[in-house]
Amino acid sequence: MKLRDLGELGLIARIERLAGRVQGSRVVLGIGDDAALLRPRAGETWVWTTDACFEGVHFRFGPEPPARIGRRALTANLSDLAAMGARPVAFTLAFAAPPRLDAAVALALVRGAVAEGAARGCPLVGGNVTRASETSLTIAALGILARRERALLRSAARPGDRLLVTGRLGGAALDRARLERRGGRPRHRPEARLGAGRALARLPGAGACIDVSDGLLADLRHILVASRVGAEVRLDAVPRGRGFEAACRALGEDPERLVLAGGEDYELLFTVRRGAPGAGALARRLGVPVAEIGRITDRPGLLRVLGGRPGAAAARGWSHFGAR
C-alpha cells in the first residue's frame, strides 16, 4: 500500500497507535489535539533541540533499513540533549514523504524513532505529516535539567582545561564508506550518550561539552569559538575501534580523515578543569569509555593537531550547502 492509499488521516491514526499511551511523568496529553501538553516541576530547566534527517542527505533507502533511519533521526536529537546534560522528556515528529512511498516503509521509519524513544524514556507526543518530493523526518526533542544540574555549554571551556571524548571516533564514517563501496548492512549503531551527559552535568569541574555529529575537529571548533579559546589535540590519543586502521586501508579510506572529520559518532567531546578526576575515574563515573585527547589553550581559535600530517587541523567535517 502506498501513502496515497493510506492518506493523511490514515497515516496519523497509525502513528498514534505506534506512539501508544504516553507514559512520561510530565506528559499530560500526547498525540491527537492541536498540541501536546506537558507539565514541568518547579525549578526545572527545559532543554529543547531540533534536528532533521533528509533522504539523499542523511540517508538513502536500500542499504539502511527504514527503522534504523528513524532510530538514527531520534538519536541525533537525543545526542544534543546528552551534550547539554539533560534527561529526555518527549519528542515531536514532522514527517514528510511523497505519496508514492510505501506505507510500510513510512511506518517503519516512524516505528524506529518511537522504539528508540521508548528505550530512552522519550515518548512521541505530537507531530505533523505532509506531502513532499523526498522523505524526511524533522524531530524536536525536549529534555530537563533538575534544579541542581548545570547545563553543559559550549562556552564553558577555559585555558588549561583537559579535553576528553567518550567512546571511539570514526566508526560511523567507516561504516558509511563500507556501505557505499561494498553494500551489505550497517554495523555501527551509534547511541546518544545520555547517561554520560547527565553524569557530567553533576560533575564538579566539568567544562564545555558538545556531541560529535559533524566530526571531531568541526565540533571542537564550535567549542573554541563559543569559549574564545584554542586547543591542541594529540592525534594518537583519539580513540578508535579495534582494527580501525586495517579496515580503512582495505577500503582505501584515510584513517586520519575519518577520525578527525567523520561525523555521526554521537560521542561527547568535553573539557574538565585541571584538578578534575583522571580519564579512568571519569570513565567509571560516566559509565562509558573516556579518553583524554588534548587540552584547551589561551590562543583563541587556534587549533593544533599534534602528530597529524601538516594541515590536519584544517580537516573539514560535514557541511551542508558545500561551503564553510
Place this chain on the structure above:
Amino acid sequence: MKLRDLGELGLIARIERLAGRVQGSRVVLGIGDDAALLRPRAGETWVWTTDACFEGVHFRFGPEPPARIGRRALTANLSDLAAMGARPVAFTLAFAAPPRLDAAVALALVRGAVAEGAARGCPLVGGNVTRASETSLTIAALGILARRERALLRSAARPGDRLLVTGRLGGAALDRARLERRGGRPRHRPEARLGAGRALARLPGAGACIDVSDGLLADLRHILVASRVGAEVRLDAVPRGRGFEAACRALGEDPERLVLAGGEDYELLFTVRRGAPGAGALARRLGVPVAEIGRITDRPGLLRVLGGRPGAAAARGWSHFGAR
C-alpha cells in the same frame, strides 16, 4: 549569493543575528549551543506543537514574497497554540534548502518567521539547517497555560453545545485561487488568534476548540471524532468577507466549497455550553468577530450542513498524499 557560497555556518551565523538577543522571560539560552534552555514557572502547563511548510505543497516562490512565506510558517504553529488557549514562549526552526537557493531568499524566509515571532512574543531560540532538494521550514513552538487556564481540547464538545467561529472563512482559499489564476500579490493576511484563544481558555462554559487550517468541515470532523458527537452547520451563518460571493463568481470558484473546505484561514472553531454568553458578548470578550454557525448533536460522527447543496457535508478539506 547562493547558499552554497554562504555555507552552513555562514547561514547559521546570519540566522543567529536575525534572532538577536532573546528577550522571552522564560528563555535562559537561545541559538548557539546544542539546545535552547527554558525555565518554566511553577504550576504552568507547556503546550508544544510542530508544523511544516514545504515548497511545492504549502508555497511556491514567485507569487508570494519569501518573508510572507516564513511568516505564514510560524502562523500555522501559533494558530495551534491559539487553538489550545496558550500564550507562545519560543520557537525553533529546522530550515532545509538546495545549495542553489539565493541566500537573500533563504534569509528573507527566516526573517519573516522571526519578525512574526517578535510581534507575537515568540522568539526564535534554536534550529537546524540542512541541504535538501526543495525548500522547507519545519517549526516547533512552545506555549504556556498559566495554572488557572484550561487547555481547549478537541474532545471537550458536548451535545447541545453551540458552535461558533471567529473572523471570516474562505478568504485564504479565495486569495490562493486569485493568485493562481490572475497572479499579483497576496491580499489575505491570516493571523493566529492568540488573544481570542487565551480569552476562551479563561471562559467558563467553553467547550472544544480547533483552528481552521484544513477547512471548516475537515477541522470540525476532528472535534466530532475526538468528542464522539455530531454537528449541524448552517451554511448561511458561516461568516465570509465583504464581496466574497462576487469575487468567487468572477474567478469561477464555488463559494460554498471555499467556505466549507478552504483551509489556512487560521480562525478558531469552538463550542460553548448552552448557557454561555451570546455571539455578541463573546466577540467583545475574545476581541474578534464571532459568529454562531450551528450546534453539536448527540449523533456521533454525523455532520449535517443546513442550506448547502445535497452532499455539501462530504466536502473535503486539504489532504496530503491524496486520500482521506
